[in-house]
Amino acid sequence: MAIVSRGFRGRRTTDPRLPPGQYLERGFPVLSAGPTPRADLTTWTFSITAGGSTRASWTWAELQALPADDVVKDIHCVTKWTKLDSSWRGVSLDTLLDGVDISSAEQFALAHCDGGYTTNLPLADLRDGKAWIAYGYDGAPLRPEHGGPARLLVPHLYFWKSAKWVRSIELGTSETQGFWERLGYHAYGDPWKEQRYWGD
Amino acid sequence: MTEAADEVADLAPDDVPYSLPWRVATLVHRHRETATAVTLDLDVPGWRGAMAGQHVDVRLTAEDGYSAQRSYSLASPASMGMAAGDATSERIALTVQVVDDGEVSPYLTEDLELGDQVELRGPIGNWFVWHPADPRPVQLVAGGSGLVPLMSMVRTHAARGSSAPQRLLVSVRSPDDALYADELDRPSPAVEVTRVWTRSGPPGWTGRVGRVDAELLRAACFPPDVAPRVFVCGPTTFVEAVADALVDLGHDADLIRTERFGPTGV
Numbered sequence: 001m002a003i004v005s006r007g008f009r010g011r012r013t014t015d016p017r018l019p020p021g022q023y024l025e026r027g028f029p030v031l032s033a034g035p036t037p038r039a040d041l042t043t044w045t046f047s048i049t050a051g052g053s054t055r056a057s058w059t060w061a062e063l064q065a066l067p068a069d070d071v072v073k074d075i076h077c078v079t080k081w082t083k084l085d086s087s088w089r090g091v092s093l094d095t096l097l098d099g100v101d102i103s104s105a106e107q108f109a110l111a112h113c114d115g116g117y118t119t120n121l122p123l124a125d126l127r128d129g130k131a132w133i134a135y136g137y138d139g140a141p142l143r144p145e146h147g148g149p150a151r152l153l154v155p156h157l158y159f160w161k162s163a164k165w166v167r168s169i170e171l172g173t174s175e176t177q178g179f180w181e182r183l184g185y186h187a188y189g190d191p192w193k194e195q196r197y198w199g200d
Numbered sequence: 201m202t203e204a205a206d207e208v209a210d211l212a213p214d215d216v217p218y219s220l221p222w223r224v225a226t227l228v229h230r231h232r233e234t235a236t237a238v239t240l241d242l243d244v245p246g247w248r249g250a251m252a253g254q255h256v257d258v259r260l261t262a263e264d265g266y267s268a269q270r271s272y273s274l275a276s277p278a279s280m281g282m283a284a285g286d287a288t289s290e291r292i293a294l295t296v297q298v299v300d301d302g303e304v305s306p307y308l309t310e311d312l313e314l315g316d317q318v319e320l321r322g323p324i325g326n327w328f329v330w331h332p333a334d335p336r337p338v339q340l341v342a343g344g345s346g347l348v349p350l351m352s353m354v355r356t357h358a359a360r361g362s363s364a365p366q367r368l369l370v371s372v373r374s375p376d377d378a379l380y381a382d383e384l385d386r387p388s389p390a391v392e393v394t395r396v397w398t399r400s401g402p403p404g405w406t407g408r409v410g411r412v413d414a415e416l417l418r419a420a421c422f423p424p425d426v427a428p429r430v431f432v433c434g435p436t437t438f439v440e441a442v443a444d445a446l447v448d449l450g451h452d453a454d455l456i457r458t459e460r461f462g463p464t465g466v
Binding site: 032033035079115116197199200 | 268270271312319327446458
């Protein structure tokens with residue numbers, strides 16, 4: 001039973017698109033663990049790897065040449081803010097994974113980023129129109145502090161899964177915990193189940 | 201950073217996953233820090249202890265069941281490893297800065313009375329933490345109320361008698377906005393404090409007034425060649441500028457940990 005706070009009313013901005021424990025945010029707060037990395041687009045690549053070998057890789061120009069989606073999504077940060085209707089441009093992971101040789105046992109993904117950040121998620125959560133490598137935000141190139149030149153966008157999970165400065169996705173046959181997942185945050189991170197921390 | 205995460209796990213006793221149930225906290229003392237910030241001392245039966253730099257989630261619930269949650273940094277020193285049930289180990293301090301148009305902070309700073317209860321869970325954030333077993337020099341850089349988790353590190357450093365050299369650079373608008381001013385004006389011999397006034401200094405101040413820049417960081421911080429661990433906390437624009445400048449000065453990005461808050465205006 002919750003403790004009732006005498007006289008507390010709150011803002012009462014309820015919205016069916018707001019997951020439990022979240023509040024509406026109109027700005028776009030920044031959260032990251034260290035300095036913003038500096039990317040060199042002339043040498044930048046995005047790769048899909050497994051077992052220490054590269055299964056597929058794209059240069060910046062090659063990524064830009066792939067068909068891109070413009071998507072409008074609600075994003076939910078584990079620090080409680082939710083931003084509705086954020087506009088992104090990027091390449092669907094379906095497009096990138098299509099044609100990559102993946103065994104049926106390789107069900108787990110670990111995203112690796114500039115700066116050393118990692119995050120894990122089931123491969124299934126990257127498929128079927130649920131995830132993108134995003135390089136545009138609100139009609140402009142994605143800014144570095146928000147993960148530019150490119151970040152993973154997986155809006156159905158808490159936003160730490162949408163790894164900034166993403167450079168590769170490593171496929172594996174077992175789950176390897178990522179950066180925040182090893183530091184107290186939930187392994188899956190479904191905002192609708194409020195899976196914020198270990199044990200949620 | 202993955203290697204650094206391993207280093208944290210090595211230093212911290214708390215690398216085994218644990219769950220974070222909501223606990224009932226009772227306000228036992230309040231102290232007004234500035235016109236817009238209050239420190240709340242709370243008793244939290246069952247509190248598991250925290251590392252310096254961590255935060256908690258606070259939940260307020262209205263009579264009809266509507267609830268709102270926000271995160272607040274712990275200002276109290278690390279209590280990890282203290283005997284369970286020890287009075288001090290179950291008492292925490294949060295410093296709450298009122299957010300304009302905020303939903304939870306006005307209630308916590310104005311309405312919550314001694315003896316009142318709130319729910320909280322934590323500690324959270326096992327990355328932006330300083331452990332007293334870490335022998336590296338520690339450079340703390342705070343912007344505004346970003347000082348709160350760094351104050352936990354200063355207090356932990358003093359409480360545990362750490363011999364790691366420690367410096368604190370605080371950027372604050374004016375003396376009226378300065379948190380923990382009395383405590384930092386009589387620092388323990390082991391912490392060197394540099395204040396930067398961004399709008400106005402104390403009466404009679406003839407020194408510099410302005411934002412933290414590269415030159416000031418070079419003058420006030422440990423140099424890169426002693427490889428300090430650096431903690432930067434404050435508004436996003438402050439943290440972005442400071443972290444960028446530190447990397448430009450030659451600091452190892454892997455030794456810089458940041459915590460940011462506030463909108464970017466994007």
